[in-house]
Amino acid sequence: MKCTIVDTSSSPYAKLKPVPLSAVKLKDVFWAPRIKTLREVTLLVEYEHLEKTGRIENFRRVARGDKNIEWRIADDSDVYKWFEALAYTLAYEYDEKLGEIADSVAKDIVSAQDKDGYLFTYYAFNKEARWRDLTRMHELYCAGHFFQAAIAYYRATGSRLMLDAAVRLADHIASIFGPGKREGVPGHPEIEMALVELYRTTGSKKYLDLAKFFIDERGKGLVGGSVYLIDHKPFRELDEIVGHAVRSLYLNCGATDVYLETGETSLFETLLRLWYNMVEKRMYVTGGVGSRHEGEAFGEDYELPDTRAYCETCAAVANIMWNWRMLMATAEAKYTDILELALYNAALAGISLDGRYFFYVNPLADRGKHRREEWFGCACCPPNIARLLATVPGYFYSTSDKGVWVHLYAENTANIELENTSITINQYTKYPWEGEVELEVEPSKEKEFSIFVRIPGWCSEAEVFLNGKPLETKPVPGTYLEVHKTWRRGDRLKLYLDMPVVLVASHPWVLNHACRVAIKRGPIVYCFEQVDNRGFDVWDLIVPRDAKLEAFYTPELLGGVVVVKGRGYATDSSEWGNELYKGISEVKYSLKEVEFTAIPYYAWANREPGPMIVWVKCPLIS
Ligand SMILES: [Zn+2]
CATH class of the missing domain: 1.50.10.10 (Glycosyltransferase)
Structure with a gap:
């Protein structure tokens, strides 16, 4: 069955x-x-x-x-x-x-x-x-x-x-x-x-x-x-x-x-x-x-x-x-x-x-x-x-009359039946933490068909190599790239999906996200948790739009995650006082430079309770 x-x-x-x-x-x-x-x-x-x-x-x-x-x-x-x-x-x-x-x-x-x-x-x-x-x-x-x-x-x-x-x-x-x-x-x-x-x-x-x-x-x-x-x-x-x-x-x-x-x-x-x-x-x-x-x-x-x-x-x-x-x-x-x-x-x-x-x-x-x-x-x-x-x-995979479709990436072995031919695909990758994916293809016998690899929409630059040589067709993010050939045991497809840390802005009419950004890297959305950020409240964080954001794999944290670190600023909301509203002339903010750490959103609330935020302030209008 x-x-x-x-x-x-x-x-x-x-x-x-x-x-x-x-x-x-x-x-x-x-x-x-x-x-x-x-x-x-x-x-x-x-x-x-x-x-x-x-x-x-x-x-x-x-x-x-x-x-x-x-x-x-x-x-x-x-x-x-x-x-x-x-x-x-x-x-x-x-x-x-x-x-x-x-x-x-x-x-x-x-x-x-x-x-x-x-x-x-x-x-x-x-x-x-x-x-x-x-x-x-x-x-x-x-x-x-x-x-x-x-x-x-x-x-x-x-x-x-x-x-x-x-x-x-x-x-x-x-x-x-x-x-x-x-x-x-x-x-x-x-x-x-x-x-x-x-x-x-x-x-x-x-x-x-x-x-x-x-x-x-x-x-x-x-x-x-x-x-x-x-x-x-x-x-x-x-x-x-x-x-x-x-x-x-x-x-x-x-x-x-x-x-x-x-x-x-x-x-x-x-x-x-x-x-x-x-x-x-x-x-x-x-x-x-x-x-x-x-x-x-x-x-x-x-x-x-x-x-x-x-x-x-x-x-x-x-x-x-x-x-x-x-x-x-x-x-x-x-x-x-x-x-x-x-x-x-x-x-x-x-x-x-x-x-x-x-x-x-x-x-x-x-x-x-x-x-x-x-x-x-x-x-x-x-x-x-x-x-x-x-x-x-x-x-992870589908098939069609034309061949095999690869939707998701993670290290795995798949045995796929395609018109009475058994095709083993070994995926080698550290996705979602790294954007390199190698597919080793092992058909039970030589067979002509296509492999459709997904070039994720989040990826701005991608390269695909077949047995070490770059493909002539340029991969387009947000599409499947068709690689058609007679596949033989040991053929290798290698994908390099560029996975930089990016700041994402909302449509201007999402009013609560005005002048705010979220951090993304590959398919992962990030958040800031207080436990990783000392000396300022994460709700006060300002991430400059040109902030240098670096990704670090941290195996001992939260089951192994890539964290994003950078330098930004924080206001001190305790200076504000108890008023809910103030005349703008009375508003004074002092900024201090801070180092921040963001973790994948899915992993939040697994440690001590504290403030969390996805959309942080970012002066988009300069
Ligand atoms: Zn439910």
């Missing part, structure tokens, strides 16, 4: 096909330790929380007729998402202990299914209430997560136990909703993409039709017509990305999945409009989205507050999931750029370095009060970041 995440291998409108998770073995300093922590710590810690909070026990309660179901919204889905992470982890590398946990929880889950296929623990004993409150209750949302968990388990282990239950539930839902049956849409989109994946797994077209039905019905006010639920206008008429960020992005994932199967142009045109609106006007420099606490929602154009950034971890995960699907549809590197940005920054900040603590909300500036937590009452984020980490190996 080939365990892929989004199986576009037979999707007629997919330009790219997936490479199974188990085909890629990460050996790098960045992802391999994180996947180890996921296996050895995070999945087990989350399992404990799911047991302790009664979320798994709820399924057992249903099975034995115990009506004391403990309910918090979407509880079942927390189990499913964690289970999906567990299944993908097993597919990557089987582990007996984790395998036993998965088998046992799979039985518990399935034991709670009703004879008619219904599965939602809260309404297990209340048939009358089922499917009555689509706006608020998360029955369809949980069903979607169940399908995804079931598919992952089937692909990882070959067991049909969960998949058969998923089919029963999907058939039950399809018997209620659809053309000529009940109208309705999920209050929280998610089931759309899961139904398409179920179609890909079973070949049963009614699941694809149902996914399309839920997208077609949206915007008719069936769940109240609010912008929050993206129910205010039909999907194909949306011209800006709005509403609850996770709902919005999951809906886009589903719509992209439907496009991948149907090729419907109006769907894709809508997705493009939403993507450009998000990337050009409503996304943080970290790839995080959802500017507002109110409604966990997208804000207006250029509304990107820092201390009050919501940037839910789940929204970053959803952003990655959507961009992956857009990449499959187009083979365009602009989607990989956003995927990579959100992966290394917005999403990764959601989990502590030790794999035990989680952020739900990810601000870009803080006074030291915001800390990761063990768990949440609404616990969507911890299992979501777990399943993202479990799927990371699946995001």
Whole structure:
């Protein structure tokens, strides 16, 4: 069984096909330790929380007729998402202990299914209430997560136990909703993409039709017509990305999945409009989205507050999931750029370095009060970041009719099947800390095909060498460079991706970023934490636009990171006094020269609490 995440291998409108998770073995300093922590710590810690909070026990309660179901919204889905992470982890590398946990929880889950296929623990004993409150209750949302968990388990282990239950539930839902049956849409989109994946797994077209039905019905006010639920206008008429960020992005994932199967142009045109609106006007420099606490929602154009950034971890995960699907549809590197940005920054900040603590909300500036937590009452984020980490190996490569696509860089070995030829690619690199990448290509027999290497959009200068000789085609940042030849064992492609430290400015209408800059190096966004910067408050830091910024790999710090050091200035805000406002004539600032250190944003809040900031002052107008 080939365990892929989004199986576009037979999707007629997919330009790219997936490479199974188990085909890629990460050996790098960045992802391999994180996947180890996921296996050895995070999945087990989350399992404990799911047991302790009664979320798994709820399924057992249903099975034995115990009506004391403990309910918090979407509880079942927390189990499913964690289970999906567990299944993908097993597919990557089987582990007996984790395998036993998965088998046992799979039985518990399935034991709670009703004879008619219904599965939602809260309404297990209340048939009358089922499917009555689509706006608020998360029955369809949980069903979607169940399908995804079931598919992952089937692909990882070959067991049909969960998949058969998923089919029963999907058939039950399809018997209620659809053309000529009940109208309705999920209050929280998610089931759309899961139904398409179920179609890909079973070949049963009614699941694809149902996914399309839920997208077609949206915007008719069936769940109240609010912008929050993206129910205010039909999907194909949306011209800006709005509403609850996770709902919005999951809906886009589903719509992209439907496009991948149907090729419907109006769907894709809508997705493009939403993507450009998000990337050009409503996304943080970290790839995080959802500017507002109110409604966990997208804000207006250029509304990107820092201390009050919501940037839910789940929204970053959803952003990655959507961009992956857009990449499959187009083979365009602009989607990989956003995927990579959100992966290394917005999403990764959601989990502590030790794999035990989680952020739900990810601000870009803080006074030291915001800390990761063990768990949440609404616990969507911890299992979501777990399943993202479990799927990371699946995001590195794809194939197409023309050859192999290399999306991400990290030291690994991949065994890729291309038209009955097995191609081994050994990647040697210290990415994301260094921009040199060497690909050693070993086809099982000589074969003519292309290798498409991604030249990241963040890279201003790149060079590519084939067996030591520079390529004639000049690499263009933000595209894939096609290298076509008859590949022989031992052929080597070498990429030099220039990775200087750069200062990034915002569009002038992001008012809170006026005269401020952020530091980036390669795919990594930096922040300043107080613990690394003594003698001044990091909120008072001024980085001159011509500051000499130097990068140093620091193996003993934060699991091994490149820090950025430089010299700048700091004001002393304690001189200001207690007034909130002053006449400008009274304002006097004395500047002192300081040395500063910035660390990767994802690694913040792993040491003593203190002020943190991404966007520091920089006199842009000279
Ligand atoms: Zn969440």
